[in-house]
Amino acid sequence: MKNIFIFGYYGFKNLGDEAILASIIKTIKENDSSAHILALSYNVDYTEKIHGVTGVSRNNMIEIIKAIRVSNLVISGGGSLLQDVTSSRSLVYYLALVLLAKLMSKPVLFYSNGFGPIKNRINKILTKKIVNKVDKIIVRDEDSKRAMEDIGISRPIKVTTDATFILGGTGSDRALEILKDEKIPTDNPLVGISVRPWYFKESFIGTMAKFADYLSDKGLTVLFIPMQMPKDLEVSNKIIKKMKREAYVLKGDYIPEDVLSIIGKMQILIGMRLHALIFAGIQGVPMLGLEYDPKIPTFLKSVGQKNMGMLDKLDLVNLCIEFDDLWSSREQYSQELKEMIKHNQEIANNNKEILKTMMG
Incomplete structure (x- = not known):
């Protein structure tokens, strides 16, 4: 029986990262149903309950150290784990795991990772030295590959796409059940908004509140969709408090596949969170992206969707104009989006073959 250790930002109830883990587990099990999977986690009970794996x-x-020692393969199951925008501490932590694995002579696979940005000179040197020891590197976009090469990573780098594109939802009936339980009306068209905490000015909250009122005045039901509890819920509630009209927010803790299905009920999604946008893409839901990190415009460009630009430069009039344009052509945008997502x-299925080779 193969033991596989996966590390990432798991157990923090971030649905994007949990979706990545679910996708990697699915791919491993398709290759070897008997594989024993261990996953790094902030909340071991949560990870074991949601994913049915051994939490570490x-x-x-x-x-x-014990988990790495017993493993036949160590997987870095990003997101963008290797970056120092949030802090150098997390970067050093994940690099230490790679180094530990290599000191124990374990094969290491970077599985559809994002990468960067890394600003600090020392961090760049450290990252270069350690990542150049990795056995196989797969990144989710060309920008990540370029960022790796720019700091001197010389290992071969294969570009595929985000691991979560293979994920499926729990279905339309489950989505409607959740909306009913949360008392969210479905008689008018639904528009989803996904926001997260960031270093934005208070004006962003006001702009989003006025925009949500504009949507409501058009006869649309506005639903805020948190992708990480409770952080996103708090920001969503701040916006709702500033609104003059009624809006709704998902309050429950749901698995990624549930939220994927709920997003499938939206006519349009406006989002900051990358995986809210990816979920919309999987479901063929047209989107407006709100940029806070380079990964957002990279994804939007790859699927031909609208980027509203940086948060602090967000213009209410432009936001409303772009929404109206998207709304009037949403069926066309949806059809084009489905082709690109396909x-x-x-x-993403190429990852399965690469993983199979690494598993031996």
Whole structure:
């Protein structure tokens, strides 16, 4: 029986990262149903309950060392784990896991990772030295490959796409059941909004509140969709408090596949969170992206969807104009989006063959 250790930003109830983990687990099991999977987690009970794998506490280095020691393969299951925008501490932490694995002579696979940005000179040197020891590197976009090469990573880098493109939802009936339980009306068209905490000015909250009122005045039901509890819920509620009209927000804790299905009920999604946008793409839901990180415009460009630009430069009038344009042509945008996503899903399936080779 193969033991596989996956590390990432798991157990924090971030649905994007949980979707990545679910996708990697699905791919591993398709290759080898008997594989024993261990996953790094902030909340071991949550990870074991949601994913049915063995959780390893990210705060217990002895347990982590044991997990790596018994593993036949170590997987970096990003997102963008290697970046120093949020902090250097997390970058050093994940690099240490790679180094530990290599010191124990374990094969390491970077599985559809994002990469960067890395600003600090010392961090760049450290990352270059350690990542050049990795056995196989797969990144989710060309920008990540370029960022790796720019700091001197010389290992071969294969570009595929985000791991979550292979994910499926729990179905339309489940989505409607959740909306009913949360008392969210479905008699008018639904428009989803996904926001997250960031270093934006208070004016962003006001702009989004006025925009949501504009949508409501058009006879649309506005639903805020948190992708990480409780952080996104708090920002969503701040916007709703500033609104003059009624809006709704998902309050429950749901698995990624549930939220994927709920987003499938939207006519349009306006989003900051990458995986809210990816979920919309999987469901053929046209989108307006709100940029806070380079990964957002990279994704939007890859699927031909609208980028509203940086948060602090967000213009209410332009937002409303772009929404109206998207609304009037949403069926055309949806059809084009489905074609592009189909291509991404085919590319994501390449990961399965690479993983199969690494599993031996």
